[in-house]
Amino acid sequence: MPYKIICIIFFSLLFGKPALALPHANPVPGGIALVELPAAGDNIKAYFQKKRLAIVYENNKPYALVGIPLSTRAGKQQLQLKTAQGSQQLAFTVKPKTYKAQYLTIKNKRKVNPYEKDMARINKERKKKNRAKKHWSQQPVHADFITPVKGQISSIFGLRRFFNKQPRRPHSGLDIAAARGTPIHAVADGKVIEAGNFFFSGNMVYIDHGQGLISLYAHMNRIDVKVGDSIRQGQVIGLVGSTGRVTGPHLHLAVIANQTLVDPLLFLDELNPEK
Numbered sequence: 001m002p003y004k005i006i007c008i009i010f011f012s013l014l015f016g017k018p019a020l021a022l023p024h025a026n027p028v029p030g031g032i033a034l035v036e037l038p039a040a041g042d043n044i045k046a047y048f049q050k051k052r053l054a055i056v057y058e059n060n061k062p063y064a065l066v067g068i069p070l071s072t073r074a075g076k077q078q079l080q081l082k083t084a085q086g087s088q089q090l091a092f093t094v095k096p097k098t099y100k101a102q103y104l105t106i107k108n109k110r111k112v113n114p115y116e117k118d119m120a121r122i123n124k125e126r127k128k129k130n131r132a133k134k135h136w137s138q139q140p141v142h143a144d145f146i147t148p149v150k151g152q153i154s155s156i157f158g159l160r161r162f163f164n165k166q167p168r169r170p171h172s173g174l175d176i177a178a179a180r181g182t183p184i185h186a187v188a189d190g191k192v193i194e195a196g197n198f199f200f201s202g203n204m205v206y207i208d209h210g211q212g213l214i215s216l217y218a219h220m221n222r223i224d225v226k227v228g229d230s231i232r233q234g235q236v237i238g239l240v241g242s243t244g245r246v247t248g249p250h251l252h253l254a255v256i257a258n259q260t261l262v263d264p265l266l267f268l269d270e271l272n273p274e275k
């Protein structure tokens, strides 16, 4: 049996369905829009709110993959297209979405109200996170994600969060609860651009999938990759854990497109209840 077929069977058994070519468009704050482009080519650049967009293809048609920030107002929005001929605007519509509140109790109070001496570390890590978020690599985009961990969804993207009754930033990813030590698989081919231990996120890995599309894995028990490593889809990059600010062992998966955190479920056909 050819190696490729064996691999396909293996991944089908592991992850259920074959991977999607493109994510599901859901043009809401925290979602993504797929805006068809009038032309393709290396000299075409697309931007939303001055941030460069990934360009993806389906049936040879080019689309701008637009990550829509949670703070975006519903209504008509524009993206900018720059070509050799000049620039033009393309309109798309953002629909409203209301996110529910979530109240969590964290036993380690220091992770909710850090000590003064923790602040230097937190600020340093914020810079690292921002640098990773802004990473750009000019290469074809790998947007055909697979589910990284077998487990139960324990929290969804965008929930307005309260830790020990104190308001904090909305939930920036998808939580999949699984036993400590469960292997975490890379969602797609890519390259490790950041890996290390962070105050809130615990052991965390960022993988670049091309043109600003990045996956992020947090609270890991163990990291098995390092910055600069080339990763294949499905490769084990570490194990599920409970490092950082958590209530129990789980994988926090986040997806970044055009420097914007978006709902990972739009990329995970198998888990998406709205598909």
Ligand SMILES: [Zn+2]
Residues within 6 Å of the ligand: 155, 171, 172, 173, 174, 175, 251, 252, 253
């Ligand atoms: Zn989370």
